[in-house]
Amino acid sequence: MTEKANIIVIGTGGTIAGQGKAAINTSAYLCSVLGIDEILRTIPHASALANLRAEQLLQTGSENFNNEHLLAIGRRVSRLLAQDDVDGVVITHGTDTIEETAYFLHLTLKSAKPVVVVGSMRPPSAMSSDAALNLYDAIAVAAHPSSRGIGTLVVANDEIHTARDVVKSNSVKLEAFRSPYGALGHVIEGQPRYYRRPWRAHTLDTPWSIDTLGALPKVDIVYAYGALAPDAVNAIASRARGLIYVGTGNGNVAEHLIEPLRDAARRGVHVVRASRTGNGIVLRNGAQPDDEYGWLTVEDQIPPKARILLTLALTQADDMQALQVAFERY
Template sequence: MTAKANIVVIGTGGTIAGQGKASVNTSTYMCSVLGIDEILGSIPHAGELANLRAEQLLQTGSENFNNAHLLAIGKRVAELLARNDVDGVVITHGTDTIEETAYFLHLTLKSAKPVVVVGSMRPPSAMSSDAALNLYDALAVATHPSSRGLGTLVVANNEIHTARDVVKSNSFKLDAFRSPYGALGYVIEGAPRYYRRPARVHTLDTPWSIDTLRSLPKVDIVYAYGALEPGAISAIAANARGLIYVGTGNGNVASHLIDPLRDAVRRGVHVVRASRTGSGIVLHNGAQPDDEYGWLTVDDQIPQKARILLTLALTQTDDTAALQAFFERY
């Protein structure tokens, strides 16, 4: 008989740790009140999948997570993955920023062992909650040999997503998570089935290691709209090393906003054009003469993940061409 895998489950709070007053409360509830031991204890047969060990690292909604939280999660996961008696890690997490934490881990962990981030759209107390099944599926993915070497994964609604692509696309529905190129696979009856692999490099093949990161540079996001004034851009960019400009369409920039964005570059801020459409490619030197202005473009990455990537890239270089290459590689 094959020995069961040893999996550590890290609790950080979120809806998956929430509690409503009644079972009909699917969207109104107290967030981050259940401990990870209590959550695991409510899932039948979880212990049949693996030898489980739980620890509570954080207990708050993921809307509160900042760079310090990302570093704390990453460093603890790396410590666990380095142990010979740990085969994989599952992180329970609020869904609000699950894609950002997962992408950060995807780029900075130096291990082929499975790391799965999981949350739920409904608290465990709600009717038809997805909390128990999502966590069970995440455990099933983390224990399976086919999950090795795929980077950080996000499991939700029976689907397995790569951290690089997944995004939360709905505020309340169970099928809230999408990847523009589709899921990597599915979890059926407690077993993962994969149909594709991540196309972009990750984990062992990136230049970043969570072990050497002590702090992260400040990168901000500004969202374009019809009445956005130049002063707003200048104020947001004032104390940042990087700025993700979330433009309309193909990352378009209104004529009255070109000068403040170019001024930001002159002050040493790296400006990256993204799109508020939520999908598609922002073409370099397409809608704007990016090379002439010293601007970067996100390729196909969504703004919040572009912030994560630029934050990491700026720990390596300030060279504009090198930074652009990061967006086209990762």
């Protein structure tokens, strides 16, 4: 008989820890009120998958998470993964920023052991809640040997996604999570089935370690719209080392905003063109002469994850070429 894996389940709050007044409250409920032990008691059959231990690290909606929260989660997970009696970690998390936390861990953890981040679109108290099955599936994925060495994963709606690609794309539907190149695999009857592996470098193959990271540099995001004024761009850029400019289409920049962004770059702010479309590649020197202006491009990354990547890249590099390579490699 195969020995069961030892899995730590970390609670941080979110909808998966929420509770509504009635079963019909699928979208109106109190967030982050159930402890991780209470949530695990709703799936007693998960004990057949692994030896489980639980701990409550945070208890808040993920919309509140900042750089300090990411560092705290990463450091705790890293310490657990370093223990010989721990085979993997599952993190219950609010869905609002689940892809950002997962991507941060994907880039900074130095272990091949599985780490799975999981949330739910409906609280456990709601009819047809996805909380119990998502958590059960996440434990199944973390406990399975095929999940080793492929970075941080997000499990939702029977699908297994790589942290690099996954995006929350709907505010209420159960099928809210998608990856532009498809899921890595699926969970069927408690068994993960993989069909592809992440291609971009992660975990052991990145230069960033959660164990040595200190305070993170400030990187902000500015979202383009028709009436965006230069003063707003100047105000945001004045406080940042990096600025993700979320342009229209292929990262387009309106004529009246080119000079404010060029000024920011001259002052040493790393300006990165992204797209508000939510999908596709921002082509370097395509919509704008990036080399001439001293700007970077996100390649195919969405703005919130581009912020995570630039934040990490700035802890080790400050020249434009090295920073652009980071967007092309990770």
